[in-house]
Amino acid sequence: MHQRIEDYALIGDEQTAALVGRDGSIDWLCLPRFDSGACFARLLGDEENGHWRIAPEGAEGRPCTRRSYRPDTLVLDTEWDTPEGSVRVTDLMPQRDRAPDLVRIVEGLSGRVTVRSTLRLRFDYGSIVPWMRRSDGHRVAVAGPDSVWLRSEPPVRTWGERLRTHAQFAVGPGEKVAFVLTWHPSHDPRPPLIDPYQALEHSVADWRAWAARCRYTGPHRDAVVRSLITLKALTYAPTGGIVAAPTTSLPEEPGGVRNWDYRYCWLRDSTLTLGALLSAGYQDEAEAWRDWLLRAVAGNPADLQIMYGLAGERRLPEYELPWLSGFAGSAPVRIGNDAVQQLQLDVYGEVLDSLYLARRSGLPSKPHMWAMQRALLDFLQRSWRRPDEGLWEVRGGRRHFVHSKVMVWVAADRAVRTLEADPSLRGDPQGWRALREEVHREVCEKGYDPERNTFTQSYGSRELDAALLLIPRVGFLPPDDPRVTGTVDAVRAELGEGGGLLRRYSSDTSSVDGLPGGEGAFLVCSFWLADALHLTGRTEEARELFDRLVGLANDVGLLAEEYRVDGDPAAGRQLGNFPQAFSHIGLVNTALALYGDDRAG
Template sequence: MALIEDYAMLGDLQTAALVSRTGGIDWLCLPRFDSPACFAALLDDEEAGTWQLAPRGGGPATRRAYRGDSLVLDSEWDTPEGTVRVTDLMPPRGANADVVRVVEGVSGRVPMRMTLRVRFGYGAVRPWLRREDGRLVAVAGPDAVWLRTPVDLDARHDERHTAAHAEFTVAEGDRVPFVLTYRPSHLGAPEPVEAEDALRDTEKYWADWISRCRYDGRWGEAVRRALVTLKALTYAPTGGILAAPTTSLPEQLGGSRNWDYRYCWLRDATFTLQALLETGYVDEARAWREWLVRAVAGDPGDLQVVYGLDGTRHLPERTLDHLTGYEKSTPVRVGNGAVDQLQLDVLGEVLTGLHLCRESGVTATDTAWQVQRELMDHLEGNWQLPDNSLWEFRGRRQHFVHSKVTMWSGVDRAVRAVETHGLPGPVDRWRRLRDTIHAEVCERGYDAERGTFTQFYGSTELDAALLLVPRVGFLPWRDERVLGTVDAIRADLVRDGLIERYEGDGLPG
């Protein structure tokens, strides 16, 4: 297991793999982001599943980097015998999910070692290994992965060992491919994928995609890398945008704040949407809007804070007790109990997201405006309720200032839709609601003695989310109440140059 920060991500817009500096793919869920992992060493050890490919002497790569603005990863090792490069990628999804690894001799003759341990069901299920048509196949229940390579494989399958091994040597100019393909077991063998074709197609895909970027400011390379990462977290079949490709990475080593983030939070997706729209990616915004309309269809009172990649509402949370967790941080969770929380700021975030789509040129639809109208009706009837806040507090609900401010922004965007785009709606009533929320927040959510907004009505605590007050236009950036809030957060929540979210919530750590 490597350090979290030492993993690089591969992706095919339907799932993602994490590659360590030592050449191990320690996390991969197939066929989707939210499917059970077949490589789960990230949350246990190598027996939970990993695919190791590196020089026989081991050790971290001497250097590694993505090729340009892509998700094609090159890792190079300088060894006493010479230099070798491993290129890792996941080509844009075709009929099946593929992971391609190409070993290239750069200089000398380097001995290499490959070990493939497939463990379906988050490391709980050892597959049956067999050879078929020159390929190795690992099968368990509905799942199967196929490994195709010209290298001779030694496959072992018994009570203690279920793995494939290979040792080989690459000389300067040699290129040795490995292609791992997932396919439901009942469908039989997949069509073979040529590694060099996959490499070429993957580089072209990302070059074409990033060429649409309109950003032309400072830190261009970092902005483009961030955009590629955000794109990799979109689920292409539906347009949903997930928060992260992993579950149960701890917020604190040894702590219990280990959550499953392989789902679509409406709030997070709206933030991602803003980044994509501001850099020219309208197609992604259109796909997200259509996902949103499908996901929230029905009674707006049933609006959830989080959905599955395809809009699934039922995401029951459970623990995987057979895994020891990253650096022994348990529990390991799948599913997310936040699905049942009341986070009223999401109403404002969704309304803002729909507004951003409209302002950025995404063609308006009657259905999208109808959804916005229904959400506005729900907001009007419920904005005065306490909630769990964007931080998903698992305790008593409060009147969180950030939630109220975000709902204010949603009402403001609805008013603008009528005023600017001529859409039908009770704009006078909405204006009055906007003014009412604004006045209440300034009266009940502001501590005049300290000169700062507070986490919730009547509290003395602070909340980093208050920094978004000017971001949504609730008050000007130079308003003395905003400046006082910034000063208070700087004094009370900044630790070692980082801003803590809040001062405490009752959970350990």
């Protein structure tokens, strides 16, 4: 039986990440990168697709008694109380030197508890059983390009049985056994060994030093710091790119087919991510993300993609893994993402808005940055009238999405503002002002429904879209404009799922993306609603909604992409890839909007 999505916690080393369940099982881990093949894929299949469980004997498959991150870290403590006593398993992935290491430290707390470790390594997303051997006190697994070494300190006996590796031992108060699992290319020699106990000490110190840089001191600071730590964990440190999530194919509907690979970097997240990092005090991370953005989008503006690989890779072909049954039977499991081929005009606005924000915030400029911005504007001047697939990557045909056109306006507006702030830059201020005015006029004429006093999802439609809530945030119209307040009210009334949760859009989902079934409420949209309420003068309502949204995080403070209440908010379920960067970016930005002016340093 599958655990729920919210039953997992995240550990990682800023190059990849693992999901640890309440039952002490690591069910997802891709090595050596976020987008590599998984060696533990039980999350999307069953135990035979790979996992590593450490738990008290007799408690296998049962949830722990309690668990938590050590404050301001990504170090996870999972504890069980048993009739024989209590035991803790501490999980972490220390920042790597030459190779990724997964450290699991078992510590007795009281009594004397027998603990069992069961390791099933299955490379290539659970499809390949490696050859196991012993070497220098290690268990070594090899298959094709992958090699994994397992050792314990102090050494405990391990044995193989039915294509898995077992260990069993007992610990009393203060006694510890550490396991280290290390990956390296099979053609290379084994990397240097790490001391697991020193790795724990250094990881705790490093994470706390990083978290201490957070300038936010308002309500729900713990949730804000946890979200920032999560964003840091989803950063691919060698390049500065931030993945949307560390997982693929976690469903938007249980048993459904809307299962996508999110282990890539989306341009749509750029401005919101940059703003969150800069406002919270993380200029180095913001600059690394800005630099990743510049490298990724370099080239012909007509070839701009909506997403890229961790290092800016462009080819992300989508295919299915038929040997995996999917999370709770939600098939197919997809690798890659064909949405990379879509035209989404809004990303041009998001890129130009990000670079405008970076310049205004004092990040050092880069050679050719302004020339690239001008090239993007030249493309938009020629192409902005085209329909596109929109922010939500619909697969049901192109439309004139209002949000896409609004972001074209943002692109022209930010270019004009940049020239006004620095007249020494070369540009086309008259042409860009004309573009800004023409787009604004057309959106207000064709994207607004005067009968209902609301903007619509696309020209001529009656459907609504939660992305319309961003209209006052990006400055397209002032917050007190009646068309803005009318849109906020209409979106809340028509897309509301109860308790302030919002769906992305109101039309039948299958008519938009061409796939059967439905989805849950999209969490970042609810944060946008809180922002819009605050901007339109309803700050108390916004703060009440923010309190509600923070409470939807799981027991260790993590949020997925979506949330489903099914008529009972108390019995809600997290849905979609997990943890989701967009949701945590929304949490940080809303906290800063509601409380940052008078509570951030």
